[in-house]
Amino acid sequence: MSLLQQLVDANHILFHQGVLDAFGHVSVRSETRPDRFLLARNMAPALVAPDDIIEFELDGAPVDAGDRRVYLERFIHGSIYRARPDVMAVVHSHSPSVVPFSVSRRNTLRPVCHMSGFLGSGAGLFEIRDVAGPATDLLITDDRLGRALADSLGERNAVLMRGHGSTVVAPSLKLAVYRAVYAEINAKLQTQAIALGDPVYLTEEEAGAAERSVEGQVERPWALWRSAARRAAGLAP
Numbered sequence: 001m002s003l004l005q006q007l008v009d010a011n012h013i014l015f016h017q018g019v020l021d022a023f024g025h026v027s028v029r030s031e032t033r034p035d036r037f038l039l040a041r042n043m044a045p046a047l048v049a050p051d052d053i054i055e056f057e058l059d060g061a062p063v064d065a066g067d068r069r070v071y072l073e074r075f076i077h078g079s080i081y082r083a084r085p086d087v088m089a090v091v092h093s094h095s096p097s098v099v100p101f102s103v104s105r106r107n108t109l110r111p112v113c114h115m116s117g118f119l120g121s122g123a124g125l126f127e128i129r130d131v132a133g134p135a136t137d138l139l140i141t142d143d144r145l146g147r148a149l150a151d152s153l154g155e156r157n158a159v160l161m162r163g164h165g166s167t168v169v170a171p172s173l174k175l176a177v178y179r180a181v182y183a184e185i186n187a188k189l190q191t192q193a194i195a196l197g198d199p200v201y202l203t204e205e206e207a208g209a210a211e212r213s214v215e216g217q218v219e220r221p222w223a224l225w226r227s228a229a230r231r232a233a234g235l236a237p
C-alpha cells in the first residue's frame with residue numbers, strides 16, 4: 001500500500017480511536033525527499049481522502065497546495081523532522097487524557113504498563129510562555145515556535161504542550177499511530193493509578209524491553225484499527 005494511502009488510513013484511525021477530533025494532525029516524512037513531509041490540507045482528519053494530502057518543505061512551506069488551505073500548526077512537523085533525522089512520522093493531538101499531564105505541577109506522564117514502554121524516557125514539556133510570553137494563543141504557528149518545541153522534545157518520543165496537547169514521534173507511520181493511541185490510554189491508566197495512590201512505574205530498562213517486544217507487533221493493532229475505522233466510515237474493510 002502506498003505511503004499516501006497509509007497516511008489517509010492513519011487520519012481515519014486516529015479519529016476513530018479518539019486521539020484526533022476535528023483538530024490535530026498526522027504527518028509522514030517523504031520516502032523520496034527526506035527534506036519534505038506529507039500532511040493533509042486544513043480539514044477534519046476523519047474526512048481526509050488521497051486528494052487532500054499536500055507535500056511540505058521542512059520550514060512549513062507547501063510545495064503543491066494550490067488553493068487548498070493548510071494547517072496553522074504545520075510547523076510542528078517540519079521542525080521535528082529537521083531536528084530528528086530518525087523520526088519518520090509525527091502525530092499532534094489534543095487527546096483529552098494527556099492534556100491534564102501538561103498542566104499538572106506534581107505529575108508527569110510516565111509509563112504505567114508494558115504497552116507504553118515508548119514513554120520510558122518520559123515526555124518533554126513545552127512551555128510556550130518561556131518562548132513567546134504570557135499572551136499567546138498557545139499554538140505553534142511559526143518556525144521559531146516549532147524549533148523551540150523540537151528542543152523540548154529532545155531525543156524523547158513525546159512532548160507535552162502546556163495547556164494545549166501533545167506531540168508523539170516514531171520511526172514509522174504505523175508506530176506513530178500506535179504511540180499516539182497508547183499515550184492516551186497510558187494517561188487514562190496513570191490518572192486512575194494516581195487516584196488509587198502512589199503508583200509503581202516501569203523502570204527505564206523495563207520500558208525499553210517492553211517497547212522492543214510490543215512494537216514488533218505493530219501490524220496487529222494497525223490491521224484491527226484500520227478495519228474498524230473503515231467499517232465505521234461505511235467502507236469495505
Ligand code: MN
Binds near residue numbers: 024073092139165
Ligand atoms: Mn494543536
